[in-house]
Amino acid sequence: MAGKVFFSVSMSLDGFIAPESLEDLMGKQWMELQQWLFPQRFFRENLALGAGGEEGRDNDIVRETFERTGASVMGKRMFDAGEHAWPEDAPFHTPVFVVTHERRDPWERSGGTTFHFVDAGIEPALAQAREAAGDRDVRIAGGGATILEYLNAGLVDEFSIALSPVLFGSGIRLFEGVDAGRLALVPVCAEPSPRVTHLSYAVRQR
Ligand SMILES: NC(=O)c1ccc[n+]([C@@H]2O[C@H](COP(=O)([O-])OP(=O)(O)OC[C@H]3O[C@@H](n4cnc5c(N)ncnc54)[C@H](OP(=O)(O)O)[C@@H]3O)[C@@H](O)[C@H]2O)c1
Secondary structure: OOOOEEEEEEEEOOOEEEOOOHHHOOOHHHHHHOOOOOOEHHHHHHOOOOOOOEOOHHHHHHHHHHHHEEEEEEEHHHHHHHHOOOOOOOOOOOEEEEEOOOOOOOEEOOOOOEEEEEOOOHHHHHHHHHHHHOOOEEEEEEOHHHHHHHHHOOOOOEEEEEEEOOOOOOOEEOOOOOOOOOEEEEEEEEEEOOOOEEEEEEEEEO
């Protein structure tokens, strides 16, 4: 059976998932947005940030999100931000399809992550990801522009948001330009943790 297509992001309370400039990415706002994620044991191990970490429900959600993902799709700006920041053993451990206008050979990392650069648009990228994922799900990893393209094309089945208690004021807004007339949401789960509120929705066509 084919897997689902989903995204899972951290979002500020006022709707942003990243600062506007990649130069600000590791700044205060980003750290506050992701403050729930960095202490989690699974996240720390996967990014080689060191041993130890928290093991509660937040950690379970991070692990479950990783385990359901058989392949990822991401935009070129997210790839650019990660290319120099991810460790040699990149944290995906599956094929990753980068939607881009750039032509580039696949980039294989140790530990099972290979980045494939797809210049034919979002649907061919997703088709390749589905094929690679097999029975598991495809994660639209980000960033905002790429998630929005897949949402508006009706290609996302469900999504999760870790709603962080931080206000950005400006930046990359997750739902900027969403086709609200076409998409309806069905609440699946709302789960607070001490650090963040996890919200999950199924996406339906109106
Ligand atoms: N808060 C979170 O949980 C979270 C999660 C993931 C990412 N992020 C953040 O999101 C930010 C990036 O988001 P973003 O919205 O700026 O950019 P993005 O979606 O990562 O990438 C957009 C770029 O991808 C390429 N692209 C997208 N669609 C395409 C298409 N149909 N055909 C060809 N190329 C296409 C284009 O690059 P080219 O024209 O250069 O090829 C486009 O400029 C980063 O700062 C990242 O850290 C946050």
